[in-house]
Amino acid sequence: MAAWRSILVTKPCRLSVKNLQLIYEPHDEETIKVPLEDITVIVIETNQASITTALLSQIAEKNIALFSCDSFHMPNGCFTPFHQHSRLSQIAHIQRDMKLPLKKQLWQKIITQKIINQSELLHYFDKDNMQLEVLKDKVKSGDSENLEALAARRYWQNLFKDFLRDQKALDPRNIALNYGYAIIRGAVARSLVAYGLLPTFGVFHNSELNAYNLADDIIEPLRPMVDMVVKKLEIEDELDVHLGVSVKSALINVLNMQMRLNNENVTLVSICDIMAHSFVKAVKLNDANCLKLPEIQ
Numbered sequence: 393m394a395a396w397r398s399i400l401v402t403k404p405c406r407l408s409v410k411n412l413q414l415i416y417e418p419h420d421e422e423t424i425k426v427p428l429e430d431i432t433v434i435v436i437e438t439n440q441a442s443i444t445t446a447l448l449s450q451i452a453e454k455n456i457a458l459f460s461c462d463s464f465h466m467p468n469g470c471f472t473p474f475h476q477h478s479r480l481s482q483i484a485h486i487q488r489d490m491k492l493p494l495k496k497q498l499w500q501k502i503i504t505q506k507i508i509n510q511s512e513l514l515h516y517f518d519k520d521n522m523q524l525e526v527l528k529d530k531v532k533s534g535d536s537e538n539l540e541a542l543a544a545r546r547y548w549q550n551l552f553k554d555f556l557r558d559q560k561a562l563d564p565r566n567i568a569l570n571y572g573y574a575i576i577r578g579a580v581a582r583s584l585v586a587y588g589l590l591p592t593f594g595v596f597h598n599s600e601l602n603a604y605n606l607a608d609d610i611i612e613p614l615r616p617m618v619d620m621v622v623k624k625l626e627i628e629d630e631l632d633v634h635l636g637v638s639v640k641s642a643l644i645n646v647l648n649m650q651m652r653l654n655n656e657n658v659t660l661v662s663i664c665d666i667m668a669h670s671f672v673k674a675v676k677l678n679d680a681n682c683l684k685l686p687e688i689q
Contacts, residue, residue, distance in 0.1 A: 398647065407441060409446050455473065486676060502683075503539065503540045513551070513620055557569070569619065576664075580607045580667070587668040592604075621642055625639055625642060660686075
């Protein structure tokens, strides 16, 4: 049975492992046990949690995503296990030496799929998606005309009322989007490393100050899944600037949501692995068509 639980740790506690179960011991409360095989992701929000090395080892073995948070309770780190790829050095060298034409073709494919997924999400919420339907077929190699930005403007205008996407803004929608994107970004980076890739070397993003350029490339078609959750929370009037436990849990659980890939419904956390594996193949064969990207159902 596939893992399905998302764990959000908000209270001072001790986290350990016994008999392949996560042992959650909050101060002055009842101990809770959860089978590790049921857990997809753990987010530790409190700065007063202790965790045993035995549990860390099991988290690595079970390929569970483990996130830490900053003083504002936003995810700021992801534990990356050393699942050493058998040809890690070879893959890293091939990735580093990728030629510009392949990078441009990969970026074209990524942005095309991102716009397709944005269009599908607008359709899901009965919003106008006609402009995105036109743009998705016009993306050129390297997105030379920057249709990603044009599509984004149309997308946000139609998805949310009176909204401007701004990472630094302090309104509930932007804060929730930042939180959800951080969760997916960490999961993507984790998968890239597991398949022998270096997240530093991207196909479009190339900042020397960013250790996750490739993750910021690969994440693009996945972002609309977070947008979907935030839109639903807004409709249900559950959003506020403090992001309550139920809101954070919903955003963390995006990793257990399903998208369509290879004519199958696949959880987003598994899709991260599939995308990373297919990216390796694309780089090895110098063929952007090898990259597998998911669609919104």
